[in-house]
Amino acid sequence: MPQHPAIILVSATRADFLLDEFGRYVRDYELFAVTSAAEAESLAQRLVEERQPVALFVTEARLPDAPVLVALQRWRVVVPTARRMVAAHWDDFLAEADALRPGLVTGKYDAFLLMPRGQRDEEFHTAVCELLSDWGSTVAAPEVATAEVVADPGNALAVGIREFFARMGIPSATYLPDSEIGRSAADELRAKTGEEPTYPVVRSLRGGVIAPTSVREVAAILYGRPDSIDPEGANTIVDLCIVGAGPAGLAAAVYGASEGLTTVAVEAEAIGGQAGTSSMIRNYLGFPRGVSGMRLAQRARSQAIRFGTRFFTGWEVAGLTPGSDGAPHVLHTDGGDLHARTVVLATGVTYRKLGVEPIEELIGRGVHYGSAMSVAREMEGADVVVVGGGNSAGQAALHLARFARSVTIVVRREGLEATMSSYLIKEISYHHRMNVRPFTDVVDGGGSDRLEWLTLRDRRDRTEDTVPAGGLFLLLGAEPHSTWLPGAIARDERGYIVTGRDVPAESWTDGVPPPSLGTTVAGVFAVGDIRAGSMKRVAAASGEGSSVVPLVHEYLGGL
Template structure:
């Protein structure tokens, strides 16, 4: 294994040499110290390290640099190595900027120049940060290798699962020399992909998400049978509930079917979230919230699908797909929504093979120099279009309306209008998709004229509305006609409380038709579909959980 890297970036040659010298003197036997003179040069170095499947433990960046300052570099670097510790090097006059950077890019520490003597000013800080990095779940493990076919839907699902859970891996095509060697070593052929080779050298053939989660160190088995609150769904609402529940002393378990962050976790850039004036990627926001919940003692179960909610007196029981159960005094439903499927010929068969739901950031680099199509006119579609425009030769946004202004935030509309390689096609829908091994062409229809046209493309990203996917709650809690969970005052109709309520009070604001069960975020009927409101509802749900528990 190559030693993990410590990367320093400073445009002052004297300072750059000094920091590299001091770091090599103390850490050179265990870490590889990499120097860069600019933020762009440093990002190129990080991309090479990422492609080689190596790790970065620590980033030290000077604040004052031309073209890209230290804060901007660290923000970009977080997308490549989110668990690397971050240090900003500043002069005394820049301390205010350094402090604000703690909120912008989650800087772990800032160091004033000069830092002499390093034994007092530099090494204690670096020692502490490297200890934190080494304690993170995947920091000391060898790389995970995935072997698959370029246009294999199961291979894409494995890569997407790992990427969304921020698990680093190295991707090999089955017909490349290294991929072929790994298949041969495992006694397999190209028909057996995807193959996942774990850090310990164990081979997993076409693994389920639960098997994959267990193999990469994610927790899939609950530590207890009973909790104060079970939070189902680890999107913004669920993470908010987990942070506030655990921080206030409740025994809290957060259960997620796929990956923390939900739809928000897939967003390339969220620019209207309070406290982040320069924007924040969904993965960055998700990772901070996940770490925060774990810091306060919340338990996080990954790749566990909840299939039933049962009421046993004052106890609420959650049943998983494998028929195991956990119980609690209360439950917070924060399962969010899923993108609605595009019901046109060909799409179902090509899903994961050129047709993708959500931003599918793992595919961005593969789109380089090609034309892609985005279906949808809301913020998630706009964020994806702006992100993919960095890679694709051209991005086409297909919408049914006349323009984007009725469904998308103004800041995104302005960005899209300013990007030359994005074109918005109003009154346009996909009516068919075709391809053999992968998507090759789309048939588009103009809703005004009925005229159709054929376009050649291998990339279609779909963001069309949302469905709550709450069928598993049928007969347990009240839902509206679209499946969203009804809560609070909406449950009281003409002065009558919901059937079977049994308490001498009306349901609390976020409480469902079952006492002690609350809904937060997008899954709740008539909720505001924004990250900030989802986080707020998650926090509010915990305050109502406290009120419910105190009354028992």
Template sequence: MTTLADTPPTGERERRPVILAVDDEPAVLAAVARDLRRGFGERFRIMRTSSGAEALEVLGQIRARGEQVALLVADQRMPGMEGTEYLARARQLVPDAKRVLLTAYADTEAAIAAINEVALDYYLMKPWDPPEEQFFPVLEDLLTTWESGAALEAGGVRVIGHRFSKESHDLRDFLARNRVPARWLDVERDGEARELLRIAAVPADRLPVALLEDGSVLERPSVLELAERLGVVGVPASDHYDLVIVGGGPAGLAAAVYGASEGLKTALVEREAPGGQAGQSSRIENYLGFPAGLSGSDLARRAADQARRLGAELLTMRDAARLRVEGSGRIVELTGGAELSANCVLIASGVSYNQLRAPGFAELTGAGIYYGAALTEARSCADQHVVIIGGANSAGQAAVYFASYASQVTMLVRGESLTSSMSHYLIEQLAALPNVDVRTGTQAIRAEGEDDHLARLTMRGPDGSESTERVDACFVFIGAAPRTDWLEGTVTRDERGFIVAGLDVKGNGWPLARDPYLLETSVPGVFVAGDVRARSIKRVASAVGEGSMSVSLAHEYLAEG
């Protein structure tokens, strides 16, 4: 039985996003609907059905009306169609909806398997009394995450441009990574884009164009110009801090959270967007406490919100240009001329993906070739051939993500196998995807374009033979170089530019009688954490651990007086 009894009559009903609950037991379904109404009825429209087949019908009707579905709650043990089968089919209809499975204790293994099979967001074991502790917090977290994504999709800023334009791509990527609500309109595919350009009297040779909520129109804006107009560029509230953190990846964000929570006046400087390279990861599945995994963007959002709530200042779109030592003071000079004085500095500036030097790659960067995941491009790759170059976790996560959109994903891995560079869980996931082809011992040696965007890649296989294939998009993950040029002449680095720390700097210009602390650089009071540290473990969890540890070491340094 399908019922809309939980909603007001059509004439009074707002177009609120839908939460749909499915259970074949009337008493349980009534209890689920009751708790959903009590916890979320003001923000969402609660609907319920008694079978998976009826729920799929309802979802089809909701889609036909152009309404949004925020959350699907389904019981696992239902006759005719189990909860996992229903959620898998529902995912095709409403891919952005959050998915929760209701299970008995005996169904735990099925629920864990569903995390991979249907991208399950959470499973709840019955009963969940009291709902205030066992039910509401879980769903509130999922719905808040969904609302954040929905706000980005329905945002007021509109960017009009060409899909295969580097300038357009840079604007889209900036807005997405900084979680600025915005809509992208492709001038070649969207009639709305051409109509807006006509109304705004903007010629086609002035793309990309940004239409702001205040009615202003920016023609061919730079990322910095758009950031300043949107108020994204951070302005320091003070000249002096206890702790200045350079870099907003997992290490820097963890340090900001712990520094602020422990009473240190803390400022974080980030050149692009909170999250760093990890913020571009489509799915991080081995981070402790998140059995269903989470996206790098979601992790960055949570961490940045937490740091701000605790009192840290996050200065985005600002970059460090130089570190200066003046007595006990540590001065971070920023691009644009500003300076931040600090008692302690943490360098967590991370790394940048290496550029592929093969012919054609430089010319087509941003026009079909991208460095990093560039998740803003994923939906544009529907039913296309995507190539991922690289064999580490970041490349594997991207391949799994793009496989949900592209008709074919080809991974080019220089090494003989993935086992030495990629986590086992990712290798298994890739092997299970029918549209992912992993080619080991293979390199891309040339890129060619048509109409100013990528069209073909030439590849060399392990036997030396070459082949050329049609390709729609290529994403490159081929190692990384540390962002440490700004430390030249100040902090000791190794031959590759990574920062040396701990006992490795003793006898290498270390000026004090005591031994350096574990994460302390050659400059006392200047610490390093994350991927930019020499011999670091390139994992999100280790970066978070080092960022947290650096705050304890900073306290010890400050206690020296």
């Protein structure tokens, strides 16, 4: 029987109190109470050697044998994946707060809370549960997998499917074809199709067992085809169709549906867009301990569904035929057409390709575009390189550092200050497994059957050196995906959609520009990263997504 994850409680004088307070977790976790930093470090080392996972350290603000920030750092070296909480006694909370809070900024620990003063301190335990939930979703293997992926190691499609499941919040597990579960899934597929299976094979609660040829095929089985909204070809017209379900699209879905509009959202990949791949967003309003992009996206999706939004995931909108004289706009997908009185374009941006052919050939075999959270556990003990200087790259690097032996952030600039938030830069600078390599390009890479090495070139003197690498995560600059749009929708020279007063004057109506988020086609709006001049931040995108709904109402009122 597998061992329960450990929670280590550290206090010189109140260990028994903490042990009693954490009694509600006894069923699912093994509790250990110790009285010093050294004892906690020794215990954690023993648990690691015995392969028992450590989920959480909880410590008082004052320890007898070490400053608490020093102790937290020592514990992180032993167990990088564990979450760390300071629970200060009410006698010490105010006295220690000023000295300890800077440690939160540099990522030395995850939460600073007042120790419970009575029974049922649910505010305290909400923080505990958030930390344990984050640990469980990013570190621990799922207790119950609602989806099973059967494939040989290095199967790029299997990696893509696993990442889709991770971003959709679906617990999944991967098995080899010759494993017991692998053979069972293959037998079930043979019985279903009468043919020998091709891999990957996917088995899920909703979709049964299939041998998909694309991530989209998995998404369609789980979440439906766009033409399922209009199964009898009656040309059903919705009030609002949102293209893209990142933060901007999700906000538009919540506000549109909550205000009574029949609302449909179509997403080419997983819900959440690029933000959904972020392992931890710490500067989003209202989440003091941070929130993963996946959790934020799934909460927003659930909220939108509660108000009546219908989501179609895994379908790329290939074209848009604008309506005229009040006729609906028509959006074209391989799964059917959607007719809508208004359209909100929230497709966001995509990462640029590196363009180094030997590296492109290793995608899914150590090379990944985006943060690829589902494969982070596989980087344990490896040297990892992250290419990119934005917040997404910083968040991915910090998450990978929980598993990898070392993480190197490669940037073409002189540093991170111009492109990354200060709080991330501070966390990276204080992390013992991380370093930043400026003025550097990745120019080559290879390995026998997966990535094993990379060649890095200094942009200043053109010198090159080859370094070992078990993983390469590419989070390069963004490019808009707007070539599918008709010429009637104006874009700038880079392909971003222009809106409001940025629309060329010759496209204004009677000398009046479109609404602030309106495009050159009446009833079609653009929000979030795809919009020219937008601020590339999650909160800004969410704000635009909510702000567009009054403009939609105004347009519909004039029809």
